[in-house]
Amino acid sequence: MRVIDSHFHIWRQADLPWLSGPVQPRIFGPYEPIRRDYPMAEYLADLAGSGVEKSVYVQANWPVDRAVEEAAWIETVALETGWPHGLVAYADMTVSDARPAIDRLTRFPRLRGIRQQLHWHANEQYRFASRPDLCADPALRRNVARLADYGLVFDLQVFAGQMAGAADLAASCPRVTFVLQHAGMLEDLSPAGRDAWRTGMARLAAQPNVVTKLSGFGTFIHRNDADHIGWLIGETVALFGANRCLWGSNFPIERLWTGYGALLDAHRRGAGGLSAADQEAIFFNTARRVYRL
Numbered sequence: 111m112r113v114i115d116s117h118f119h120i121w122r123q124a125d126l127p128w129l130s131g132p133v134q135p136r137i138f139g140p141y142e143p144i145r146r147d148y149p150m151a152e153y154l155a156d157l158a159g160s161g162v163e164k165s166v167y168v169q170a171n172w173p174v175d176r177a178v179e180e181a182a183w184i185e186t187v188a189l190e191t192g193w194p195h196g197l198v199a200y201a202d203m204t205v206s207d208a209r210p211a212i213d214r215l216t217r218f219p220r221l222r223g224i225r226q227q228l229h230w231h232a233n234e235q236y237r238f239a240s241r242p243d244l245c246a247d248p249a250l251r252r253n254v255a256r257l258a259d260y261g262l263v264f265d266l267q268v269f270a271g272q273m274a275g276a277a278d279l280a281a282s283c284p285r286v287t288f289v290l291q292h293a294g295m296l297e298d299l300s301p302a303g304r305d306a307w308r309t310g311m312a313r314l315a316a317q318p319n320v321v322t323k324l325s326g327f328g329t330f331i332h333r334n335d336a337d338h339i340g341w342l343i344g345e346t347v348a349l350f351g352a353n354r355c356l357w358g359s360n361f362p363i364e365r366l367w368t369g370y371g372a373l374l375d376a377h378r379r380g381a382g383g384l385s386a387a388d389q390e391a392i393f394f395n396t397a398r399r400v401y402r403l
Contacts, residue, residue: 114397115165117325117358120150125172135235138329138363148362150191156361156370164403166196168265169225177201178214185218196401198223198265208253212260222401224257225265236297245275251282258285263400267291273310280317287319287400292326293346308345315349321400322350324377324392325358334368340380352388356396
């Protein structure tokens with residue numbers, strides 16, 4: 111089966127404050143094993159023999175004033191190795207006009223989208239954004255809407271409690287494709303938590319310009335759990351349809367608890383009850399369409 115990895119990172123430790131400085135609490139738990147360089151050569155070794163044909167690099171939280179430098183480095187890596195094939199870069203979408211920042215990024219031919227992480231949680235270790243309601247911020251909405259003029263997508267990262275606002279954001283920007291990160295980051299596995307997540311996901315799925323990544327499913331359980339993955343794939347595909355779902359490895363984060371091949375195999379098993387066409391959509395066609403690969 112052909113595969114596109116729609117969500118991965120490489121990095122140089124010295125470029126990332128959260129990797130090179132004092133240990134900071136992170137959403138995925140203890141991360142000492144990945145506090146080091148993770149270069150393209152190692153990523154390619156991890157995916158060897160997996161069937162992955164293309165990949166999309168997603169910004170890895172360099173200092174915000176170095177977003178162009180991060181994109182330039184990825185472009186250099188791509189020229190040297192042929193990978194990655196797409197780039198999702200960072201730009202601050204809360205400023206009055208993000209177009210100058212986006213203009214500086216458009217010189218990189220692999221640019222396909224922008225990610226600014228909007229997820230906020232009562233648990234400070236899960237919190238990234240400055241406040242929970244950034245999806246309603248008028249400047250952010252104005253700037254995200256402008257991505258349509260560039261042909262860029264917006265990689266959207268929110269928790270269940272923010273999904274109603276995120277759905278309103280998507281509705282306000284109908285010409286922009288939103289790529290929901292990690293299928294909405296289900297972190298509360300209680301019955302009530304699952305119900306809240308499902309309700310929010312249904313609101314997002316009602317917006318035809320929202321697609322979702324089947325990725326990051328080990329973030330809150332810290333293991334590669336085939337049953338958990340299968341449940342999430344089933345629920346998400348039932349809401350969005352396979353043509354609006356795409357797979358991503360979230361490597362090297364998931365490397366904290368599993369290998370690349372084992373991770374992909376667990377997702378393949380989780381999608382195994384779907385039709386061959388639906389599996390082709392999840393693992394290849396949706397990512398190819400959304401990220402223009």
